[in-house]
Amino acid sequence: MHICMDWKSINFDWNRARAFLVTAEEGSLSAAARALGVAQPTLGRQVDAIEKELGIILFDRVGRNLVLTPTGLELLEHVRAMGEAANRVSLAAFGQSQSIEGTICITASDVHAAFLLPPILKNLRQQEPGIDIEIIATNTTSDLRRREADIAIRSFRPTQPDLIARKIKDVSARLYATPDYLQKIGNPTTPYGLKDADFIGFDHTDALINALNTLGLNLTQRNFPVLSENLLVQWEFVKQGIGIGIMQSDVGDHESVVRRVLPDLEPLTFPVWLVAHRELSTSRRMRMVFDLLAKELAKALA
Amino acid sequence: MHICMDWKSINFDWNRARAFLVTAEEGSLSAAARALGVAQPTLGRQVDAIEKELGIILFDRVGRNLVLTPTGLELLEHVRAMGEAANRVSLAAFGQSQSIEGTICITASDVHAAFLLPPILKNLRQQEPGIDIEIIATNTTSDLRRREADIAIRSFRPTQPDLIARKIKDVSARLYATPDYLQKIGNPTTPYGLKDADFIGFDHTDALINALNTLGLNLTQRNFPVLSENLLVQWEFVKQGIGIGIMQSDVGDHESVVRRVLPDLEPLTFPVWLVAHRELSTSRRMRMVFDLLAKELAKALA
DNA sequence: TCCAATCCATGCATATATGCATATCAAACC
DNA sequence: GGTTTGATATGCATATATGCATGGATTGGA
Numbered sequence: 001m002h003i004c005m006d007w008k009s010i011n012f013d014w015n016r017a018r019a020f021l022v023t024a025e026e027g028s029l030s031a032a033a034r035a036l037g038v039a040q041p042t043l044g045r046q047v048d049a050i051e052k053e054l055g056i057i058l059f060d061r062v063g064r065n066l067v068l069t070p071t072g073l074e075l076l077e078h079v080r081a082m083g084e085a086a087n088r089v090s091l092a093a094f095g096q097s098q099s100i101e102g103t104i105c106i107t108a109s110d111v112h113a114a115f116l117l118p119p120i121l122k123n124l125r126q127q128e129p130g131i132d133i134e135i136i137a138t139n140t141t142s143d144l145r146r147r148e149a150d151i152a153i154r155s156f157r158p159t160q161p162d163l164i165a166r167k168i169k170d171v172s173a174r175l176y177a178t179p180d181y182l183q184k185i186g187n188p189t190t191p192y193g194l195k196d197a198d199f200i201g202f203d204h205t206d207a208l209i210n211a212l213n214t215l216g217l218n219l220t221q222r223n224f225p226v227l228s229e230n231l232l233v234q235w236e237f238v239k240q241g242i243g244i245g246i247m248q249s250d251v252g253d254h255e256s257v258v259r260r261v262l263p264d265l266e267p268l269t270f271p272v273w274l275v276a277h278r279e280l281s282t283s284r285r286m287r288m289v290f291d292l293l294a295k296e297l298a299k300a301l302a
Numbered sequence: 303m304h305i306c307m308d309w310k311s312i313n314f315d316w317n318r319a320r321a322f323l324v325t326a327e328e329g330s331l332s333a334a335a336r337a338l339g340v341a342q343p344t345l346g347r348q349v350d351a352i353e354k355e356l357g358i359i360l361f362d363r364v365g366r367n368l369v370l371t372p373t374g375l376e377l378l379e380h381v382r383a384m385g386e387a388a389n390r391v392s393l394a395a396f397g398q399s400q401s402i403e404g405t406i407c408i409t410a411s412d413v414h415a416a417f418l419l420p421p422i423l424k425n426l427r428q429q430e431p432g433i434d435i436e437i438i439a440t441n442t443t444s445d446l447r448r449r450e451a452d453i454a455i456r457s458f459r460p461t462q463p464d465l466i467a468r469k470i471k472d473v474s475a476r477l478y479a480t481p482d483y484l485q486k487i488g489n490p491t492t493p494y495g496l497k498d499a500d501f502i503g504f505d506h507t508d509a510l511i512n513a514l515n516t517l518g519l520n521l522t523q524r525n526f527p528v529l530s531e532n533l534l535v536q537w538e539f540v541k542q543g544i545g546i547g548i549m550q551s552d553v554g555d556h557e558s559v560v561r562r563v564l565p566d567l568e569p570l571t572f573p574v575w576l577v578a579h580r581e582l583s584t585s586r587r588m589r590m591v592f593d594l595l596a597k598e599l600a601k602a603l604a
Numbered sequence: 605t606c607c608a609a610t611c612c613a614t615g616c617a618t619a620t621a622t623g624c625a626t627a628t629c630a631a632a633c634c
Numbered sequence: 635g636g637t638t639t640g641a642t643a644t645g646c647a648t649a650t651a652t653g654c655a656t657g658g659a660t661t662g663g664a
Contacts, residue, residue: 007324008449009449017388017391018312018316028641038622039624040643041623042622044642045643054392054399055401056398061642066641066642071398074394075398077394078391079387079391082387082388082391085383086312086314086319088380088383089314089319090311090314092376092379093314093357096358096373096377097357102357146311147310148311330611331612341653342613343613343614343653346612347613365660366610366611367612367660
């Protein structure tokens with residue numbers, strides 16, 4: 001090391017840099033303030049302060065919102081790098097933390113969150129009352145590397161090498177509808193009988209259609225007049241006789257108001273993976289929750 | 303961008319991270335406080351706070367000083383990355399600044415600082431009173447990329463691609479001593495006559511010896527009983543008759559108490575480069591000083 | 605063994621930053 | 635055109651962080 005290393009170049013207020021980063025990424029002071037959990041005037045003053053401190057203009061105040069100046073854009077690139085490093089700091093710190101107390105954030109599909117997790121969480125809460133649990137129920141995949149969640153329950157194998165993943169098992173999914181609806185479309189017993197049926201779909205992509213057609217059906221977009229990204233909403237539609245929906249077998253078979261469509265049709269199968277960031281695997285709290293989830297999920301899906 | 307990007311992982315106090323970084327790099331709270339220009343208790347409390355905030359122990363308080371824990375070492379790596387990014391932020395901000403007011407930090411060898419810069423700085427101060435100048439006179443090369451200085455006067459061509467360099471000219475250096483000393487060693491007129499002379503050296507490396515020997519001398523470490531990294535100190539030794547020293551010709555020839563040793567010996571030559579960080583070239587203040595330095599240096603060295 | 609130097613911790617007065625409530629403003633909508 | 639909505643600024647009371655002075659502890663050396 002130098003006799004006297006020079007730190008004046010990093011001797012600006014780093015929190016103000018963070019304020020700038022989040023404001024630029026979120027697009028407004030208000031949104032950034034919400035995201036960071038601080039008041040909007042605070043963030044506004046921090047951005048003003050860093051502009052003064054560095055002697056540059058980061059945002060043009062145009063109308064009711066801020067737009068980045070070219071200077072701001074230039075700086076944003078470097079501040080982003082700070083943010084990514086800060087993220088790694090946070091990850092490493094969490095991983096090193098040996099305290100069992102604290103929060104764990106779990107993300108799962110809404111179906112898993114609603115039907116699978118409640119009894120498991122009950123166990124966990126009893127066993128470790130010091131651990132708080134936050135559930136993010138979403139069908140969009142959260143980015144574990146940004147630590148949007150600590151543990152994810154996924155239906156695909158993650159590819160990033162810095163994630164650790166454990167396959168719990170394969171689960172099956174089948175088509176369900178109410179007896180009323182099935183009668184309305186003539187109690188079909190062959191795939192051909194479903195050619196004009198209404199299905200509840202997930203989105204406009206053909207992924208589900210293709211999967212079902214490989215099982216012998218012959219569906220098109222026309223068969224999916226009702227869409228929802230929320231699988232619980234889909235399931236309510238099915239239970240109320242709107243149409244045919246797909247659901248995990250163990251959930252569908254336990255729902256008395258519906259029954260299988262084409263009971264002998266081969267089910268769809270998909271895996272259940274438990275995923276966490278590798279850095280976090282050294283955290284005692286993390287391991288505790290991860291291992292308990294793995295054990296209980298395997299039991300629940302048996 | 304996600305619907306609601308999650309920033310909680312970077313929502314720790316970044317200034318505390320900086321406090322940890324500098325403390326770890328400097329080795330003590332006191333040194334870090336000096337380096338950052340804050341009080342030592344402030345830094346101590348910031349380090350305490352980040353330990354609490356992240357729930358980890360960064361330093362072991364052993365005796366009167368701090369030593370990194372393995373956890374601290376692990377985190378330091380990531381915090382270093384934050385620091386490097388912060389450094390780039392600072393560089394970019396400076397480069398984008400169009401204000402002519404402010405400070406410019408120039409590093410040069412002590413000889414250049416003492417003999418070359420004074421008249422140039424006088425000009426600069428007259429021409430641009432709003433620009434403050436800080437001179438780092440050292441014979442160790444400052445790291446421009448860390449912004450230990452804004453402009454450097456160097457005697458070698460920098461290799462890093464993110465630096466801009468302009469060669470001013472080649473200058474020559476010769477051997478000087480007092481008439482008294484030369485008489486004492488028998489007024490040598492050939493390289494052989496210097497075989498037992500005392501030279502003032504820079505350090506224990508053979509670089510200078512090798513350079514002189516290529517001119518026909520035949521010196522060894524024995525000829526360098528007096529060493530100083532400070533060339534001005536060397537020069538005082540020479541002027542007081544301690545031995546023979548090397549000095550830029552234009553400085554040595556204007557010093558009346560010394561004269562050339564072996565006047566017909568071919569001089570050593572080395573280039574003078576003006577160097578700055580590429581990011582800074584867009585700064586108005588920077589360009590002003592850089593261009594003036596280039597012009598005046600060329601004139602002064604003519 | 606004592607002394608001096610150097611470092612970290614603590615108390616307290618002060619400076620700084622934050623949050624809340626509110627004013628102000630611009631754009632979209634009826 | 636007025637109204638609503640969602641944004642940025644400002645005033646003020648409060649919370650938080652900082653600096654200074656000081657105490658306590660450890661190391662290295664006379």
